Amino acid sequence: MDLDPLDIARWQFAIVTVYHFWFVPITIGLTAIVAGYETAWVRSGNTKWLRLTRFFGKLLLINFAIGVVTGIVQEFQFGMNWSDYSRFVGDVFGAPLAIEGLLAFFLESTFLGLWIFGWDRLSPRLHVACMWTVHVGTLLSAYFILAANSWMQHPVGFAFNPDTGRAELNDFAAVMFNKVQLVTFPHTVLAAYMTAGAFVVGVAFWQMVRGAKNDDDRSMYRGAVRTGAVIVLFSGLGVALSGDVQGKVMTEVQPMKMAAAEALYDTEKSADFSLLTIGTLDGSAEKFAIKLPGMLSFLATGNTNSEVVGINELREQYTKTYGQDPGQAYYSAGDYTPVIPLTYWTFRMMIGLGLAAAAAAGWILWATRRSRTPQGRLILWAAITLPFTPILANSAGWIFTEMGRQPWAVFGLMTTEQAVSPGVSATEMLISLIALTSVYAVLAVVEVRLLLTYIRRGADEVTDANLPSDDEHDPDRPLAFAY
Amino acid sequence: MELTTVWFALIAILWIGYFVLEGFDFGVGMLLPVLGRSEKERRVLINTIGPVWDGNEVWLLVAGGATFAAFPEWYATLFSGFYLPLLLILLALIVRGLAFEYRAKREDDTWRARWDAAIFIGSLLPALLWGVAFANIVHGVPIDANKEYVGGFFNLLSPYAIAGGLTTLLLFLTHGAVFISLKTDGPIRKEARKLGLRLGVAAAAVTVVFLTWTQIDTGSVSSAIAFVAAALALVGGLAALVAGREGWAFLGTFVAIALGVAGLFLALFPDVMPTTLANGLSLTTTNAAATPYTLKIMTVVAVIFTPLVLLYQGWTYWVFRQRIAVHHIPDPTAADSTGPVHVP
Numbered sequence: 106m107d108l109d110p111l112d113i114a115r116w117q118f119a120i121v122t123v124y125h126f127w128f129v130p131i132t133i134g135l136t137a138i139v140a141g142y143e144t145a146w147v148r149s150g151n152t153k154w155l156r157l158t159r160f161f162g163k164l165l166l167i168n169f170a171i172g173v174v175t176g177i178v179q180e181f182q183f184g185m186n187w188s189d190y191s192r193f194v195g196d197v198f199g200a201p202l203a204i205e206g207l208l209a210f211f212l213e214s215t216f217l218g219l220w221i222f223g224w225d226r227l228s229p230r231l232h233v234a235c236m237w238t239v240h241v242g243t244l245l246s247a248y249f250i251l252a253a254n255s256w257m258q259h260p261v262g263f264a265f266n267p268d269t270g271r272a273e274l275n276d277f278a279a280v281m282f283n284k285v286q287l288v289t290f291p292h293t294v295l296a297a298y299m300t301a302g303a304f305v306v307g308v309a310f311w312q313m314v315r316g317a318k319n320d321d322d323r324s325m326y327r328g329a330v331r332t333g334a335v336i337v338l339f340s341g342l343g344v345a346l347s348g349d350v351q352g353k354v355m356t357e358v359q360p361m362k363m364a365a366a367e368a369l370y371d372t373e374k375s376a377d378f379s380l381l382t383i384g385t386l387d388g389s390a391e392k393f394a395i396k397l398p399g400m401l402s403f404l405a406t407g408n409t410n411s412e413v414v415g416i417n418e419l420r421e422q423y424t425k426t427y428g429q430d431p432g433q434a435y436y437s438a439g440d441y442t443p444v445i446p447l448t449y450w451t452f453r454m455m456i457g458l459g460l461a462a463a464a465a466a467g468w469i470l471w472a473t474r475r476s477r478t479p480q481g482r483l484i485l486w487a488a489i490t491l492p493f494t495p496i497l498a499n500s501a502g503w504i505f506t507e508m509g510r511q512p513w514a515v516f517g518l519m520t521t522e523q524a525v526s527p528g529v530s531a532t533e534m535l536i537s538l539i540a541l542t543s544v545y546a547v548l549a550v551v552e553v554r555l556l557l558t559y560i561r562r563g564a565d566e567v568t569d570a571n572l573p574s575d576d577e578h579d580p581d582r583p584l585a586f587a588y
Numbered sequence: 589m590e591l592t593t594v595w596f597a598l599i600a601i602l603w604i605g606y607f608v609l610e611g612f613d614f615g616v617g618m619l620l621p622v623l624g625r626s627e628k629e630r631r632v633l634i635n636t637i638g639p640v641w642d643g644n645e646v647w648l649l650v651a652g653g654a655t656f657a658a659f660p661e662w663y664a665t666l667f668s669g670f671y672l673p674l675l676l677i678l679l680a681l682i683v684r685g686l687a688f689e690y691r692a693k694r695e696d697d698t699w700r701a702r703w704d705a706a707i708f709i710g711s712l713l714p715a716l717l718w719g720v721a722f723a724n725i726v727h728g729v730p731i732d733a734n735k736e737y738v739g740g741f742f743n744l745l746s747p748y749a750i751a752g753g754l755t756t757l758l759l760f761l762t763h764g765a766v767f768i769s770l771k772t773d774g775p776i777r778k779e780a781r782k783l784g785l786r787l788g789v790a791a792a793a794v795t796v797v798f799l800t801w802t803q804i805d806t807g808s809v810s811s812a813i814a815f816v817a818a819a820l821a822l823v824g825g826l827a828a829l830v831a832g833r834e835g836w837a838f839l840g841t842f843v844a845i846a847l848g849v850a851g852l853f854l855a856l857f858p859d860v861m862p863t864t865l866a867n868g869l870s871l872t873t874t875n876a877a878a879t880p881y882t883l884k885i886m887t888v889v890a891v892i893f894t895p896l897v898l899l900y901q902g903w904t905y906w907v908f909r910q911r912i913a914v915h916h917i918p919d920p921t922a923a924d925s926t927g928p929v930h931v932p
Contacts, residue, residue, distance in 0.1 A: 170686050170690065171686065173685060174685040177645075177648075178682070181667055181678060184656065184664055184666065185667045185668055185675070188664035188736075189664070191660055191663055192660055192664045195659075195660020196878040196882050199653065199657030199658070199878065200657045200882055200886055202657065203654045203656065203658075204886075205653065206646065206649045206654070207650050207654075207890065207897065208889075210646040211643065211646050211650070211900075211901065212900075214642040214643040215897075215901055218638070218640060218904060221638075222638060223639075223907060226907050226908070227907070274878075274879060274881055275881060277885050526668040528668055528736040529668050533671050533672060536672065537671070537675050540679060541675075541679075544683070548686065551686075555690060558693075558694070559693075581916070582916075584916050584918060587631060587917050588634045588689075588692045
């Protein structure tokens with residue numbers, strides 16, 4: 106079989122990026138939640154908040170580590186597998202990446218180190234400030250990397266230079282405040298809060314009904330369950346609202362992506378949104394569907410009666426604007442058309458799983474009102490599966506937004522086929538794909554088992570041995586924390 | 589000065605920052621099985637770099653990102669060209685980073701032994717391969733007229749490149765041993781001092797060979813000055829180690845690595861990746877650079893934020909300045925929980 110380096114490079118990018126983004130949202134959200142618990146402890150002196158800080162802090166660190174190390178690959182694989190992309194976009198795309206490193210990565214890594222090892226070196230206020238600083242670092246990181254991605258979705262603030270054959274930056278502010286970025290950033294970060302909130306609910310709920318040794322423990326975990334659930338609900342609402350705006354912006358800048366989200370082939374007025382469709386694999390003929398009338402028009406434009414342009418018409422438009430699809434030899438789907446079943450189903454997965462998470466969180470919040478501890482099996486399962494729903498919704502959302510842009514790597518400027526490294530052989534890429542995938546698979550097993558161990562162990566008691574020490578200047582005192 | 593020259597210098601500084609900082613934590617990782625005979629000794633070693641290794645590694649990420657932004661052609665040719673060595677480095681850094689975080693999380697000898705191996709190999713491979721990579725960059729590699737590297741994997745393993753790899757390997761080992769002598773107390777400190785001296789002599793010999801070779805191969809007057817100063821700093825550092833002045837010794841190895849890397853960049857300038865092909869194209873600070881507009885924006889950001897980074901990273905080293913000895917290491921049962929804290 107002839108292996109195409111492009112296929113391998115795409116699989117690698119998809120695998121390592123989706124994998125990386127299983128851990129990133131939990132990190133973004135959980136740094137804020139842990140900082141919140143620690144702030145509550147510093148303000149109230151109530152040790153239950155300290156116990157939650159330490160408990161979720163440990164889970165955060167296990168998760169953070171894997172996000173950090175998989176992030177290294179993200180930084181370098183543009184040059185390794187996508188060198189022509191790097192040459193073409195470096196002048197625009199490189200800057201946010203470099204700034205992300207300088208502003209965000211240093212902040213996160215340094216202040217996390219201070220937080221982990223600094224329990225006995227820093228005053229409580231300074232210590233909690235370290236975790237807030239880490240959180241700010243995660244937000245900065247998200248902002249710059251999403252600005253880079255938004256530029257790929259909707260290139261602005263540049264001019265194509267025929268002499269150098271590349272896109273050249275001429276308006277940095279336009280890139281930073283790209284209209285796609287302004288809605289993608291809240292959407293992604295709120296989804297991260299939702300993910301971390303769901304993680305907290307799942308973990309704390311299990312401890313509340315299965316692990317807690319006494320009423321104090323139960324009440325402590327209930328507090329965590331409820332804070333988590335409130336975060337899921339509020340951020341979930343934000344995710345829905347920002348997603349709605351994002352859909353409209355996307356209809357404007359990448360109409361094909363939104364037509365592909367519904368597999369809408371022919372232009373329609375008052376277009377319906379289908380909850381599910383059974384049809385041919387290319388989606389061009391449907392056999393059975395459940396539909397919400399006018400909903401697609403509403404999602405795309407805010408008006409149930411307006412017209413939504415279909416794939417067939419968009420093909421003609423795109424061909425008129427950009428010429429023959431340079432990617433058509435590669436994409437069997439046809440001119441400028443992404444893989445429709447994939448965009449159709451990932452779009453529904455994203456929305457459906459997000460709604461399911463919010464519904465479960467609402468139920469759990471209601472069931473734990475006035476110090477109740479629900480004992481049903483069903484609600485326990487709802488809580489345990491809750492952390493996975495936003496994680497999968499995140500993955501689906503990214504697969505949708507990246508696959509929906511195909512055949513473009515940079516919309517309207519460069520196809521994915523043109524982006525790949527011409528000098529790297531299929532063998533080299535295959536070695537890389539196999540090595541990274543195997544290492545990542547092993548690490549996933551290690552990480553999940555470690556998380557489960559620490560989740561089962563529950564929050565440590567606060568005892569005299571680990572609460573205040575008067576001899577803090579004794580140089581022979583053991584370290585508060587050691588690897 | 590041209591902005592392209594400024595960015596060449598800034599990228600040199602980022603790599604220098606990376607090597608002087610992660611250099612010693614690579615050294616600590618490689619010395620783990622040598623100096624850490626008992627579990628507690630191994631933990632002493634790991635905890636000397638525990639709070640700082642991750643921040644040290646960010647210098648690499650920023651060096652990579654800055655190269656992408658300031659010299660996109662350099663970034664593209666380098667990382668697609670040195671594909672397999674770079675992949676090895678990435679895999680090494682992945683398992684190494686996780687090892688620090690995960691090894692103490694379970695009380696299980698097999699578990700710890702595996703992560704210890706990950707720390708050792710994960711430190712050894714990059715320490716060797718970065719030297720190989722930089723030797724190749726400075727000497728030049730086959731780059732065709734389309735700016736693509738066309739040399740394959742084994743072409744990167746010339747005797748000169750191996751000498752470069754051994755140089756970084758031995759320098760980082762020495763740097764690590766000196767760092768351990770500076771950051772620990774008790775028997776480990778003494779052993780590290782002794783070992784640092786022996787490693788230092790070997791490092792000095794290999795370094796002199798490699799730098800002389802580089803100077804003859806591609807050197808300039810300025811690189812010669814940097815190389816001589818680097819050699820003197822190394823010798824001075826070793827002398828300080830003999831005298832038992834660990835702080836000065838660390839300053840010596842620190843400055844030696846910094847000047848050595850600076851010399852390599854001076855030998856490279858104004859190329860960023862010279863070609864060895866007659867009909868090839870050398871990448872230079874001008875033909876590989878981003879536009880003046882991008883460089884200007886990046887300069888503003890760098891001027892504001894680099895000092896800030898140095899300030900808070902320096903503060904971390906101050907906060908964790910205490911020497912660590914075996915009795916500072918909490919018992920394994922407490923290893924995964926947090927000990928005494930300040931109360932509000």
